[in-house]
Amino acid sequence: MTLCWWRLGARRAQQGAYTIFFVAVLGLLTLLAVRSMTTSTVNSVRLTSNTHSATEGFLAAEEAMAQGMEWLASSSNSYTTHLWPSAPHTVATPLSFPIVNMGGQTTSRAYTLSFGFEAGPPGESLLKVIGRAASSTGQGATVSQWVSLNTLLQPSALDAPLVVAGCLNVASGTPDIYADLVPHNDTLDYITYYRGPTRRTALNGTAGSPCDEGTGSQPEEGAAEAPESIWRLNSHLVGTQSGRFANSAEPIGLSQYSGGDLWPRIFTESRDWFDDLRVNQPNALADMNIYYWNGAAPAPGSAPDTGQTWPNTIQKRSNGSTQWPNNTATFDYGGAPQPGDTFSAWGTFANPAVIIYRGAGCPNLGFQSSGSYIIIGVLYIEGASNPENAALACTADEWQRFMMLGTLIINGDLKILKKNLEIISAEVGGIYDTKLFPVTGVYGTAGTWKVQEN
Amino acid sequence: MQLKGVRSLIAGKAVWGFSLTELMVAIAIGSFIALAGTTFYVTTVGSSKDVYDAAARTEQIYSPAASLLDDIRRAGYRGTPAALSSYLLTTQGFGASAGDEGDFPAIEFGTSGAPTMSGATTTDCVLVSYVQQHTCAAGDGVAGCAGAGTVVQVHHRFGYRLRNHVLEATAGVHPGEYSGGAPVSGCTAPPATAPWVPVTRLGDVFVDTFTVELINENIADGDNDCVLGVAGAAPCDTYGNTSLQACGSTALSCRIDRLYKVTLCAYPKSIDNQCANDPDDKIYVELYAKPRNAVLIQAAAS
Known part of the structure; x- marks a missing residue:
């Protein structure tokens, strides 16, 4: 009955051996099972x-x-x-x-x-x-x-560099419009400016009466000048040349539409849409490169798009030195940007600006100590009250060195005095693409x- | 004395050996484990083969189903906007009957033409068309080819049908794009026709059911997206009671969005009509597809 310690120890060792053996066998079986299932599953997963x-x-x-x-x-x-x-x-x-x-x-x-x-x-x-x-x-x-x-912008919004709801009168000065890229001899297949059929205001006569520019595009010799003469437009060598286009740096292509409010002709969205953004979402307006000028234009020195380089495709040459069609589109003031020059403007060639101005008349866009106004895009000017009546009387007598590349729209009558503006059309300026404007x-x-x- | 010695000897040695009982128990357990292991191994190997075979069958069904879904999604692509305008001008609104979806319907059911909710809605043969690039070969007869190597944009047609429990497919330039004789690739083309090739093997899988079904369509005025047949505020109320048959009249352009259901049922056996009985290893696929390009029908010139 003596219980020896080594026999107990041997039995413990034997039981451990069995356990290890069974565990090992079960482990191997488990591994085999897992491996088989894993292979099947992996194949299925790869397919899926x-x-x-x-x-x-x-x-x-x-x-x-x-x-x-x-x-x-x-x-x-x-x-x-x-x-x-x-x-x-x-x-x-x-x-x-x-x-x-x-x-x-x-x-x-x-x-x-x-x-x-x-x-x-x-x-x-x-x-x-x-x-x-x-x-x-x-x-x-x-x-x-x-x-x-x-x-x-409406598809036709950029067709003409100048759009006037009523009548245009170039009373003095020699404003320039470069409307066309391709020279033509005696035919016009482009539009220098659109206008309505009748006067919207009493700026040059009786409101509602037909526009009267005289005949042709030259001053009427021996006759009183027409109330809304336009012969000074693009005219630099008055009286020294003969022929229809000889006086002009570029002939004038006039087109007339049925008249009335210009807003729906230029924009696809309503005034309410614009006013809602202007009042409630000014940041959204800024994101779209749309500006609202309320009664006055900010100083030209505050033009937001700075550091731009004037492209080589728009060369500067002095007007009058070369007769159209050899002349090239240009802003021809002293100090105007030339190819390679750095300048500031409202709008860029890649992101042109849309500016809406509302006031009692037209803003002062003349040269100031901080620079000249340069706008790339669309400038739409209308009356502050009842703008849908298209009854703005715009007297542009202070637009010295105002440079517009794109389209200038006056929702009323326009009278240009003394100081010259210059407009390069969207086509000539390389922005004739409504897709460049806000979408x-x-x-x-x-x-x-x-x-x-x- | 001797017995005592043997006992003593046995007693001394038994500690280090196995008794008969122990051996029997060990053999029984070992046999059980070996049997279980062998059974498990055989079962696993068989199961793996089953999985492989099932995967092969599944692949044969899913591949054409996925391809059909891709084609339905691409159906109705007409090329550039200019090509689209040209296509619409030459197919609708110039003498074609109202509701006609043109010479190259995005999706055709069998020989019944473009499906409509009021007409053919289910088929075991579907033809899908869209524009693709075609590199011309000498004498290939494709209209517009200016010589071998030139590239033209032409409508291609992709077909899927069930014939004798085998899925068949075809792909190529649409027959309407040939200037001469075109390959026979319509739904009723005989089995030996070259453009139709089997994409499943009867020995692997028995395709019991293949259906493509038009389950929903939304017809809208092409100019203002007002849904036809649903009266609403102006201008939608103008067309409140108009149906597809009015599309392409002088007054109405239409834009049609459609949703299709593709159903496939197959199994390894060769007995017909067993899908409802849920046979072993049944493969059942039910997929929904919507063309990304809506069908356009242009108003006729007034």
Whole structure:
């Protein structure tokens, strides 16, 4: 009955051996089972994952394209800064899709989104928006769609450099308008200015009576000058040349429309839309490069778009030295920007400005000690009260060295005295594209969505 | 004395060996484990093969289904806006009957033309069209080709049909884009027709059901997006009672959005009409697809 300690110890060792043996066998079986199940599951997951990631890529590309459309519609952004494929815009935050991996842990697959634009035919508000998504593992997709832009400007808003609701009278001075890029000899297929059929005010006669510019584009010899003569416009060598166009740096192409309020002819949105933004969302207005001048123009030294470089495509030459059509579009004041010069203006060539002025008459846009007024875009001037009547009497007798590149609109009658303004049309100035101006809506064109093959 | 010695000997040695009972128990447990392991191994190997076969069958079904979804999504792409305008001018509004969706309908059901909610709504053959780039080859007969190597934008057609429980597909330039004889690729083309090729193998999978169904459409005025048939505030009330058949009249351009359902049912056996009985290894796919390009019908010239 003696219980020896070594026998107890041996039995303990034996029981441990069995345990280890069974555990080892069970462990091996477990490993085998897990391995088999894992292999099957991995294969299934790979199949599913490939299908899933392809769908993800398309969804991400659609998101990129949608962001491109929002980018176009929501601010003063210009499509020209992100042409596809040379300069795409990369979205700062990648788009991530959650993934539950084999260990049950949630990770993510991120797609870098980018979008860009391709311009449609000139003069049409069509753009192709391209969206691309790419993951770090090379998955991704590219989709595109043509969109129609609801631009703030009507399609014809930039057709003429000067638009007057009533009548134009160049009473003195020699203002210049460069309306056309292509020289013509005896034909005019462009418009120097639009005007209405009748006087809107008593600025030059009886309101409601027809505009009277005399005959032709020269002073009427031996006759009293017409109430609304325009022969001084573009005229630099009066009386020294003969012929229809000889007196002119560029012939005048006049076009008449039915008359009335100019706002709906220029803008696609209503005055209420503008006033709502002006009062309630001034930052949104600023984002769109739209300015409101209430009764007075800010000093030219406060022009917001500083540090611009005057392009080589608009050369400066002195008027009168070379007769049109050899003359080149220019602002020909002393101190006006020349190719390569740095200047400040309202608006840029990539983002032209829209300025709405309301007042009792026209603002003083003359030269000041802080500089000259340079506007790139559209300047729309109308009366402070009842502007829809288009009854502004605008006397521009203080527009010394005022430089306008784009379109000047006077919702009433315009009388130019003494001081010369200069206008370069949107076409000559390279901004003849309403897509460059604020966009208030982007609409996909059905039938033009596609998966890009590259 | 001797017995005592043996006992003593046995008693001394037994500590280090196994008794018969122990051996029997060990063998029984070992046999059980070996049997279980073997069974498990055989089952696992068989299961892996089943999984592989199922994956192969699934892939045969899912690949054409995914491809069809992609094609439906791309259906109706007409090219650039200028090409779209040209297409609309030459297909609608110039003598074509109202409601006609043109020479290259985005989606056709069998031989019944473009589907409508009031007409053909289900098919086992669907043809999808959209514009793609085509590199011309000498004598390929594609209209607009100016010689081998030139590239033209033409409508392509992609077809999917069920024939003798095998899914078949076709892809190529739309027959309407040939200036000469075009390959026969319509839904009723005989099985031996070259453009139609099988995309499933009957030995692997028996496709019992393949249907494409138009389950919803939204017809809107192309000018103001007012939904036809729903009276509303002006200008929508003008077209409150107008149907698809008025689209393309002198007064009405239309924009039609459609939603399709694709159903596929297949299994490994070769017995017809078993999907409702849920046979083993049944593969059932039900997918929804919407073309990203709406169908456009332009108003006729007045």
